[in-house]
Amino acid sequence: MFKNVIVRTPAKSIVNGITSAPELGKPDYNKALIQHESYIQALKNCGCQVEVLPSLENFPDSCFVEDVAVLTERVAIITRPGAETRLHEVDHIKDTLRKYYEEDCIEEIESPGTLEGGDVMMVGNHFYVGQSDRTNEEGCKQFIDRLKKYGHEGTVVKLEEFLHLKTGVNYLENNNLLVSGEFIDNPLFKEFNQHIIPDDEMYAANCIWVNNTVIVPKGYPKVLSLVKSLGYKTIEVDTSEFRKLDGGLSCLSLRFEAQK
Numbered sequence: 001m002f003k004n005v006i007v008r009t010p011a012k013s014i015v016n017g018i019t020s021a022p023e024l025g026k027p028d029y030n031k032a033l034i035q036h037e038s039y040i041q042a043l044k045n046c047g048c049q050v051e052v053l054p055s056l057e058n059f060p061d062s063c064f065v066e067d068v069a070v071l072t073e074r075v076a077i078i079t080r081p082g083a084e085t086r087l088h089e090v091d092h093i094k095d096t097l098r099k100y101y102e103e104d105c106i107e108e109i110e111s112p113g114t115l116e117g118g119d120v121m122m123v124g125n126h127f128y129v130g131q132s133d134r135t136n137e138e139g140c141k142q143f144i145d146r147l148k149k150y151g152h153e154g155t156v157v158k159l160e161e162f163l164h165l166k167t168g169v170n171y172l173e174n175n176n177l178l179v180s181g182e183f184i185d186n187p188l189f190k191e192f193n194q195h196i197i198p199d200d201e202m203y204a205a206n207c208i209w210v211n212n213t214v215i216v217p218k219g220y221p222k223v224l225s226l227v228k229s230l231g232y233k234t235i236e237v238d239t240s241e242f243r244k245l246d247g248g249l250s251c252l253s254l255r256f257e258a259q260k
């Protein structure tokens with residue numbers, strides 16, 4: 001279960017965020033703020049305490065706060081984003097994490113390693129880490145070494161097309177996995193109950209499980225009915241403005257149970 005959530009308010013500079021889909025247009029800042037508020041409300045409705053960090057104008061992508069840390073029940077691992085414009089976002093999360101974790105349970109990924117939290121999928125004690133354009137081989141190695149120190153395990157998943165691992169595959173607990181695109185038929189996931197996301201709703205592979213509710217992006221009826229058919233309570237949240245920057249529901253928060 002997740003008791004705690006950290007989010008970061010979108011900055012006005014979000015219009016300059018990184019995107020692989022410029023054809024979708026620039027995000028509308030005011031609309032992004034409204035969608036972010038709805039997201040926070042959905043997380044509160046799932047029973048989480050939500051800490052809202054202030055916006056960082058120098059970092060257009062900083063509302064995608066998931067990328068700067070990986071938080072488990074035993075350790076906080078501060079990442080080292082592979083996107084150059086995002087590298088120093090991590091400097092703005094360290095003090096916040098000290099409120100939730102003991103100092104000797106805070107680790108960091110070091111140069112030349114890179115890692116973004118969007119590339120990490122937690123399945124209980126086991127963490128799948130995507131080796132992607134943002135997370136390099138060294139970052140995966142350091143990450144798994146740090147996990148092992150705390151009794152966790154890790155598996156590397158090599159990515160070919162998606163931005164992040166969780167762009168295309170997400171765990172909904174109860175052995176249920178949403179899979180799309182390049183992850184369909186990946187032998188690493190063969191033990192799961194795999195639920196295939198249709199190509200025309202691929203963006204909605206990025207749903208998040210939060211305390212037995214699944215938050216689903218608004219506007220993807222096939223995925224919504226699939227998730228409902230698995231027996232989950234659902235909440236829909238509109239993320240259209242974040243999608244314009246390749247951002248999804250998971251990228252917008254750190255979900256965890258604080259150590260202190």
Ligand code: GLY
Pocket residue numbers: 017018019061064083086245246247
């Ligand atoms: N725009 C989100 C990212 O590329 O990190």
